[in-house]
Amino acid sequence: xxxxxxxxxxxxxxxxxxxxxxxxxxxxxxxxxxxxxxxxxxxxxxxxxxxxxxxxxxxxxxxxxxxxxxxxxxxxxxxxxxxxxxxxxxxxxxxxxxxxxxxxxxxxxxxxxxxxxxxxxxxxxxxxxxxxxxxxxxxxxxxxxxxxxxxxxxxxxxxxxxxxxxxxxxxxxxxxxxxxxxxxxxxxxxxxxxxxxxxxxxxxxxxxxxxxxxxxxxxxxxxxxxxxxxxxxxxxxxxxxxxxxxxxxxxxxxxxxxxxxxxxxxxxxxxxxxxxxxxxxxxxxxxxxxxxxxxxxxxxxxxxxxxxxxxxxxxxxxxxxxxxxxxxxxxxxxx
Numbered sequence: 001x002x003x004x005x006x007x008x009x010x011x012x013x014x015x016x017x018x019x020x021x022x023x024x025x026x027x028x029x030x031x032x033x034x035x036x037x038x039x040x041x042x043x044x045x046x047x048x049x050x051x052x053x054x055x056x057x058x059x060x061x062x063x064x065x066x067x068x069x070x071x072x073x074x075x076x077x078x079x080x081x082x083x084x085x086x087x088x089x090x091x092x093x094x095x096x097x098x099x100x101x102x103x104x105x106x107x108x109x110x111x112x113x114x115x116x117x118x119x120x121x122x123x124x125x126x127x128x129x130x131x132x133x134x135x136x137x138x139x140x141x142x143x144x145x146x147x148x149x150x151x152x153x154x155x156x157x158x159x160x161x162x163x164x165x166x167x168x169x170x171x172x173x174x175x176x177x178x179x180x181x182x183x184x185x186x187x188x189x190x191x192x193x194x195x196x197x198x199x200x201x202x203x204x205x206x207x208x209x210x211x212x213x214x215x216x217x218x219x220x221x222x223x224x225x226x227x228x229x230x231x232x233x234x235x236x237x238x239x240x241x242x243x244x245x246x247x248x249x250x251x252x253x254x255x256x257x258x259x260x261x262x263x264x265x266x267x268x269x270x271x272x273x274x275x276x277x278x279x280x281x282x283x284x285x286x287x288x289x290x291x292x293x294x295x296x297x298x299x300x301x302x303x304x305x306x307x308x309x310x311x312x313x314x315x316x317x318x319x320x321x322x323x324x325x326x327x328x329x330x331x332x333x334x335x
Contacts, residue, residue, distance in 0.1 A: 004066045005204040007058060008096040010087045011051030011103065013044035013071030017183030018052045022059050022067075030071040031083045038086040044071035049180035053188040054102045054197040056178035060312040061201020064208050068096055073103075081109050088117045092124065097207055099126055100200040101147075102193035104133035105140045114141060122146035127203060127215050131196035138166045142196075148203075148219070152195025156241045159199075161226035169222060170229075171195035172241065175316040177294055185294035185311050243316070245280065246323040256335065260322055263303050267296055276322040293319050300325065306332055 004025070019026045030044035046052045055067055070090070072083040084103075091099060099121065105111065118128060118141055128147045133139035142149030143166035152173030160170040175189030188194055202225075203218055213221070261273045268286055270276075279285045281296075297314055301307055308314060318328045329335065 004064050005062065005098065005207045006066045006068065006096045007098045007100060007200065007204055008068040008070065008091050008094065009051065009055055009058070009100045009102075010070045010072055010084065011054055011100075012048040012073040012075075012077060012181075013046040013051045014055050014067070014069045015046045015052055015181045015183065018046070018056065018179045018181070021179055021183060022056075022063075024059065024063060024065055024067065026055075026067040026069060028069040028071070031086055038082065040070070040086070040090045044069055046071070046181040047075035048073060048077055049182075049186070050077060050102070050193065052181050053178040053186070054100065054193060056312065057176075057188065057194055057197035058100065058201040058204065060176070060178070060310075061198055062204040062208060065201075065204050068094060081105065081111070081114060085114050085117055088114070088121065091126065092117070092120060096126060098200055098203055099128045100197060101128060101130040101141065102196045104131055104136070104142060104192075106133055111140055115144060118144050118146055122215070125214065127218060129196050129200045129203065131192035132167060134192050142167070148199065148222075150192065150196040150199050152190065152192045152198075154190060154241045155239050157227045157239070159222070159226045160229045161223050162229055168219075169199065169226065171199055173198070174241070177297075177311045177314045185297075187293050187316050189316070243280070243320040244324065245321045247327055250323075250327060250330070252323065252326055253335070256329075257322065257326060259303075260300075260325055260329070263299060264322060264325075267299050280320050281322075281325075282316070282319070291319075300329065304329060304333060308332070 014028055028044040029040050029042055032039055032041050070087045072079045072087050130142035130147050130149055132142045132149055132151045141147050149168045151167055151170045153170050155172050158172050173189045173195045175187040177185040178188040180186050206221055207213055261276055264276050265273050275285060281287050282291045318324055
């Protein structure tokens with residue numbers, strides 16, 4: 001078994017704080033236009049958070065990785081195809097096994113050079129995993145034959161293999177806490193970027209256990225994991241994973257529920273505690289879309305005097321309601 005799997009992530013970079021939080025070797029670079037052309041130079045701090053959260057997602061799936069982070073995006077996630085092509089060209093001369101592209105081309109541009117570079121990387125045995133553009137059925141470079149294209153959805157199954165079309169896999173993409181550019185934890189998921197990062201981590205774990213695997217072997221292993229679907233069978237409404245508001249198999253202690261209710265009333269600044277037994281915490285009646293999940297978890301840690309071993313294990317579905325928080329605390333505190 002090899003000790004570490006070298007992975008390249010072309011994105012918005014990674015912050016020093018996030019690097020220090022991860023127990024793995026991370027090198028960071030950025031693409032710059034120095035007047036004479038593009039150059040790969042040391043640096044690449046993350047001004048957006050997207051790259052940091054993608055790397056955090058990969059790390060959660062497989063901590064035994066060496067990350068080569070190349071920043072091509074600015075703080076608004078804007079870039080040009082020249083930067084992407086140059087970053088990929090640099091990887092022709094780097095010892096990486098997997099390339100994560102949680103990105104997609106959103107404008108019509110000449111992509112002949114991009115396709116050529118991806119083919120050259122494939123010939124070297126480097127595995128490219130790319131996200132489909134959010135809201136689209138197909139995009140470049142995820143639809144290239146030599147690239148593993150991934151979409152994220154809230155499906156009940158872990159992963160689907162698609163038999164028709166340009167897309168290869170649909171990965172369950174439940175939001176989990178991940179570190180952003182400020183080393184603060186935010187929910188990241190329910191998007192194609194997260195799904196591509198998760199599949200990148202899964203592939204890294206395969207290579208960690210069996211370094212001799214080739215791309216065709218990786219594809220075969222992913223297919224073994226997958227539920228087979230045709231494109232016309234992508235009925236997300238009937239296959240959607242819905243959050244559980246209240247687990248009826250649990251006998252809830254009224255005093256403990258009241259304790260959680262009091263904490264929630266203070267945290268959300270609510271006078272009516274009955275709201276928490278009726279509405280989801282992220283509903284507009286309580287926390288809304290900008291709810292501070294990490295702040296809530298930290299508040300529970302303080303009040304109940306415990307510590308979550310890894311915040312990346314906390315999902316949005318753990319924070320659906322007062323009842324789901326009860327279940328989380330029950331598991332953490334062995335109630």
